[in-house]
Amino acid sequence: MDGALQVDKKMLMALAGAARLLSNPPGQIPPGALAGERVSRQQGRGLNFDSLRRYQPGDDVRLIDWQATARLRAPWIRMYNEERERPVFLIVDQRLDMFFATRGQTKSVAAAKIAALLAWRSWHDGDRIGSAVFSDTEYSLQKCRSPAKNLPAVLDDVLTYNQQLPERYPTETSASVSLSSVLQHASRLIPSGAWVALLSDFHDLDAGSEALLAALKRRCEISAFVILDDLHLTLPAQGNLAARYQGHEAAFSLSPGLKDEIQQSITVRLGQQKNRLTRLGIRVNHIVVAQDLIKQLQKGV
Template identity: 80%
Template sequence: MDSALQVDRDTLMALAGEARLLTNPPGQIPPGALAGERVSRQQGRGLNFDSLRRYQPGDDVRLIDWQATARLRTPWIRLYNEERERPVFLIVDQRLDMYFSTRGQTKSVAAARIAGLLAWRCWHDGDRVGSVVFGDSDYSLQKCRAPARNLPAVLDDVLRYNQALPSRYPDETPASVSLTHVLQRTMPLIPAGAWVAVLSDFHDLDAAGEALLAGLRRRCEISAFITLDDLHLRLPAHGDLAARYQGREAAFSLSPQLKDDIEQSITSRLARLENRLTRLGIRVNQIVVTQDLIKQLQKGL
């Protein structure tokens, strides 16, 4: 099996050790941290109810539990402790458009590996993890659950969709599942306050998808991992190129001007995409498939 074209189970399992090299996802509290050691970036209160105790002079009156006070006929307040666990939800694109690279691993393999690394990071941190992995015609959803229960299911989905791509590639079946469609089906299952990682090339992000991401961002923190091949930065000044996409083929000769036009067009498109996502409050990480994934994730997280 060519590891640049698809992942296998041994590869995903081996990511457990590499995941320890990653920092916690944005806003999460490192294991063992003392209360107040890190500023919480959780959406909303970020506190769990702990217990009741009698009111003492100087206590915040907003913490008074009025039901307990009325029942016991003396003031009682509610005590909270800081919520240290944060759900993580992975949105993993494994469509045919991701099955591309000019050297090194494909975009689909890079996304699968990153999903595996983040899932194993949840395992180490004890954070609930959920996912949706989607191809061109269907998707598989896993609700956020404890990593001991959910990690195998998440990795199985990533493996199944990734390994299906090589056999489907010659057919080039048009996609019936869009990023917007996946977001519509997924949003009700993502807990408030979760960290959401979207692993895709975002080639079909439309206005409806942006609106859904904006709504999700109001109750969650989102990181976009835009996977890309850097061919446009490595084009020769002269030569012949051939391209094929969904049954259509084209051949053309490169000139210095055409090379510059291609580089500028792709660079501008990536910049516009990053600007669109950044305006929504989404943290953007551009993942070049030919570069070391761990180093890029360490920088992005």
């Protein structure tokens, strides 16, 4: 099997060590960190109830426990500990549009590897993990559970959907699953305060997707990993090229002028895509499939 076209279980398991090289997800408190050592970007309180104690002058009146106060006939306040765990939810695109590369590995392989790295990072941190992995015709959802219980299921879904692509590619199955539909189904399973990693080329990012992402962003932190092939930056100045997409084939002669047009068109599209996501408050990371994934993730996670 060619590792540039699809992943295998051994490959995903081998990424466990490399995941330690990644930073914690945005807002995550590093294991062993002291309270107050890092400013949390947790949505909401980010605290767990610990105990009750008598009210003292200067305490925040918003912390008064009115039921305990009424029962004990004296003011008592609720004490909290800082929440150190953040659920992680992975949304992984394994559609036919991702089965593409001009060199190195396909976008689908890069997305599968990144998903595995982030899943293993959750394992090391002890964070609950869930996922939505999808193809053109189906999807699989995993609720956020402890990594000990859920890591195998998440990796199996990534592996299954990734390995289907080489067999499905020649038939070019009509797409019935969109980014918007997956977001709609996955959002119901994503707990408030979670970190959501969305891995796709975002070729069908539309108004519906943006509305769902905006609603999700109000209660979660979201990072978009835009997986791309940098063909537009590596085109030769001239020559004969052939292309095939969804049953349509074309052959053309590449001139310096046409090369510049292609490069500008793709650069503008990527820029507009990034602006649309950034306006929603989503952190955007461009991942080039032919470059070192770990180094790119270290810059962006």
